[in-house]
Amino acid sequence: MADNVTPRVRVPREASAGDVVSIRTLISHPMESGQRRDGDGNVIPRSIINRFTCDFNGENVIDVTMEPSISTNPYFQFSAVVNETGTFNFTWYDDDGSVYEETADITVA
Amino acid sequence: MEMNRRQFVGTGVGAAAAITLLPGMASAALVDDAINAFTGGAEAGSDGITLIAPEIAENGNTVPIEVDAPGAEAIIVLAAGNPNPGVATFNFGPASGAQAASTRIRLAGEQDVIAIARMPDGTFRRAQQEVKVTIGGCGG
Numbered sequence: 001m002a003d004n005v006t007p008r009v010r011v012p013r014e015a016s017a018g019d020v021v022s023i024r025t026l027i028s029h030p031m032e033s034g035q036r037r038d039g040d041g042n043v044i045p046r047s048i049i050n051r052f053t054c055d056f057n058g059e060n061v062i063d064v065t066m067e068p069s070i071s072t073n074p075y076f077q078f079s080a081v082v083n084e085t086g087t088f089n090f091t092w093y094d095d096d097g098s099v100y101e102e103t104a105d106i107t108v109a
Numbered sequence: 110m111e112m113n114r115r116q117f118v119g120t121g122v123g124a125a126a127a128i129t130l131l132p133g134m135a136s137a138a139l140v141d142d143a144i145n146a147f148t149g150g151a152e153a154g155s156d157g158i159t160l161i162a163p164e165i166a167e168n169g170n171t172v173p174i175e176v177d178a179p180g181a182e183a184i185i186v187l188a189a190g191n192p193n194p195g196v197a198t199f200n201f202g203p204a205s206g207a208q209a210a211s212t213r214i215r216l217a218g219e220q221d222v223i224a225i226a227r228m229p230d231g232t233f234r235r236a237q238q239e240v241k242v243t244i245g246g247c248g249g
Contacts, residue, residue: 020207021206022206033215035192057204059202059203059204060200060202060204060205061202061204062199062200062201062205062210063200064197064198065197067196068215069188069191069193069194069196069197069215069216070212070213071170071215074212075211075213076212077210077212078199078211079205079209080204080205081204081206
């Protein structure tokens with residue numbers, strides 16, 4: 001079970017219709033790879049976020065399948081086309097079944 | 110650090126043994142399997158995809174990479190020298206602004222990072238870059 005999982009996103013507040021906006025996300029998570037051993041030499045079981053998605057007004061922007069080679073505190077930067085005012089929905093899926101969600105609004109003039 | 114010849118030779122042998130005995134490094138077969146699972150065995154061209162990774166990464170625990178394949182449906186990233194070569198698969202939806210993404214990855218040691226893009230017409234594009242790592246990731 002991962003503690004203190006905090007999603008953070010950065011999205012522009014405003015854009016013009018048809019703009020391509022840059023989005024940055026970071027979620028604090030230990031991303032235990034399943035390769036490390038504890039002090040007694042026992043393998044620490046894998047516990048990572050295995051999927052990340054971003055949707056804008058219900059339309060998919062990016063859907064990422066993640067494996068243990070993704071770093072601790074997974075970071076993603078990507079871009080989206082915005083044609084209208086709306087909301088970005090960000091979702092992270094943890095190996096342990098937890099789902100972390102975050103939203104960000106953007107106003108399109 | 111002062112070191113006499115005997116100590117130096119001993120360290121060298123130890124280091125060589127450690128390198129040969131690194132546990133769980135991916136075999137080439139694992140990498141090929143991962144590639145075939147994505148491409149279905151199709152040949153991949155090299156144009157139309159960009160993989161940006163540092164030539165030298167000081168810390169293998171967090172190596173910044175960037176992939177860019179204009180028009181691609183999906184891009185898979187593999188670390189050929191990790192115990193599990195899979196890194197991530199980026200699937201781009203209709204609202205994506207560019208078929209590009211940046212992230213940070215773990216590298217267990219010096220190895221090739223491979224990116225393969227699947228295009229809407231069913232063809233594939235491949236890019237590869239060798240990254241030297243000063244401190245390995247994966248907690249090895």
